[in-house]
Amino acid sequence: MPPLDDHALSDVRILDLSRVVAGPYCTRMLAEMGAEVIKIEPAPAGELSRGAASFKGGRSLYFVQQNRGKQSVCVNLKDPRGIALVAELVPHVDAVVENFRPGVLDGMGLGYERLRELKEDIILCSISSFGQTGPLASKPGYDFIAQAYSGMTSMIGDPGEPPALPSAAIGDASTGAHAAVALLAALHRRNRTGKGERIDVSILDVYYAYHDANVHVYSGTNGEVVPTRAGRYYGFACPAGVYRCGDQYIVVMGMLHHWPDLCRAMGREDLIDDPELGNDRSRVKRRDDVTEMLEDWLGQFPDVHAAVAELERFDVPCAPVLSIAEATQHPHLRERGTVQAIDDPVHGPVEIPAMPIRWGELPNQPPIDSPTLGQHNRKVLADILGRSEADLEALRDAGVLLEKEV
């Protein structure tokens, strides 16, 4: 697995102490753009996600998905010699990425001040649930915990019922992307000024930034309007939301200037300028009637794809609600490589979501694998730190280094 020597970030080297998902998502992005990512994994179990979602040979697909192209160095982080090895790598890297709970990195003797002693212009990118500062900073967090504090959970699900939790890492993944933005911006500045930087990105801040309208609607009306969840509907217009189409579901956006098109599709031109239904404000008030009319009409089609085809004939934005199976098999997602077929060294062929950037000139989906535990112990310690075979053997014997086949 050679490094990608002519990709966007081929001259960048990252020391990656992160685990599970927000941090690894960030460094997967960097690795897929050519950065050399040295992933430090704690002996003996390796990074936390290696324990999740294994379906073959004890190799976690959760780990495989988020760790493509990284170099695994497995070190006993409870042994001072293990920490010393990590510290010894710092002068050789451009940036450190970590997502421990705030304070843990300091406790390991690898806090920002120490990193700066080791390399004056180091960039430290810290990712956390709540951020490095503030009264919640030290609380244990999961994606859903930060989501609840951000107000986002309250905006998902039926009003009057408990909110729903999206079954996906919509906060973690995006926080990883925001961290990559910050890291690349700091690197740009370092190249210009020679100065390092400390970055603080949190899942809570990212979730809160998803509120494209909710916060300023609340603030701009001095609290008179408090946006709340609207179930299967987009709350500000109608029809806009998820509708039944026989026993399937369809998203129809028939509001605003799409209303006349929808009326034409339904053969109800008489409603285009109807005093009761001719504008979004009145349609929102009569949402149940509009839904009933639309679902009655949708019920005539043999399936959701026939309904989509007919609506598209009239330029009404719409989409079938695809299951994971249907999305993964959809020709568009396959042709674009949104669904990425990989050939894992342990699992063999398997499909995962691709890193979502496509290039015109640079290679998309470069041939990189996810590492086995400690796969690059020798390479990294010999090539970068100049350690001899005998040194490596001694560290292995002392339990400071570890290698496994999965």
Next chain:
Amino acid sequence: MPPLDDHALSDVRILDLSRVVAGPYCTRMLAEMGAEVIKIEPAPAGELSRGAASFKGGRSLYFVQQNRGKQSVCVNLKDPRGIALVAELVPHVDAVVENFRPGVLDGMGLGYERLRELKEDIILCSISSFGQTGPLASKPGYDFIAQAYSGMTSMIGDPGEPPALPSAAIGDASTGAHAAVALLAALHRRNRTGKGERIDVSILDVYYAYHDANVHVYSGTNGEVVPTRAGRYYGFACPAGVYRCGDQYIVVMGMLHHWPDLCRAMGREDLIDDPELGNDRSRVKRRDDVTEMLEDWLGQFPDVHAAVAELERFDVPCAPVLSIAEATQHPHLRERGTVQAIDDPVHGPVEIPAMPIRWGELPNQPPIDSPTLGQHNRKVLADILGRSEADLEALRDAGVLLEKEV
């Protein structure tokens, strides 16, 4: 409003043709890191979002939130002289950001090949719903349309009921962040190699990448397991989800190694190793029983904050489900600046979500305003293109340039 002359991207200049939310979110990030963003707005109405969510003086807060620090140049894009002005700016910028439907930029005479003629190493960052390629590429899209095709919508809401739509731009904002990653990586490469690049980022690809487990669980089991939505619960463990706490809601993550802590908090140490409830697999099967027991216990507290305090005493990860109002008033979000108080030139004081990156050395929340329409016509055309007052006056008279007070 001086440019931020010592921030991370202070030497970067962006030509921004984007509108509404994914593109403007991207360029807001860049502007808040010091980039000079020249935002081209079409005369006479300006960028689309100027028509949304106005609460005072005809100035849209939706626009204000996403366009901080940008320079507005308002040009008639249906007039060849308007297009010529935009083209004339290209040699002076590092990158162009746009989110028209694929093909529209070419139709305007500003496609990638033309941009390269104007500046050989230009970076073009295109954002779209479905991407620049593939059978869906030319379809009209909204966040929710791409979401439905990604399989994400199917993973939100109660099973057996129509899926729920999150009331926030969770795809748009994140797609903007991913686009910024790609743009900064391409800029890094250009500085090293002198080569430009064409970038293709889509809301669909980003939504699909949010599936941290769903896709590989489906693929890794050869389709035997098709993940589906799980309502208010995290589907793979128990208890994990949203629970009733009197008439409020709380997120409790009492699964895995947190179960014994939760048992202790509830005074039910007898259940720690219970054969029926001692592990997640069996608890998932008896989810209704676990929920009932937990909610009975939660119902004893005077409010959700008392329940959170008690659970935290036993180290059980949990959070109150905050409304938009509660999140916006929360001391943590205010102390960190997650809630950003701005003083808009038209609206005056108002609160919006901050751009979610915090710096150690660089200024956070720099003093930048969102522009009025065409506010920087003179500055950009005089300073960068060397146009005279008389030229500007003639262009204004010809309807090629426009300025407004909001």
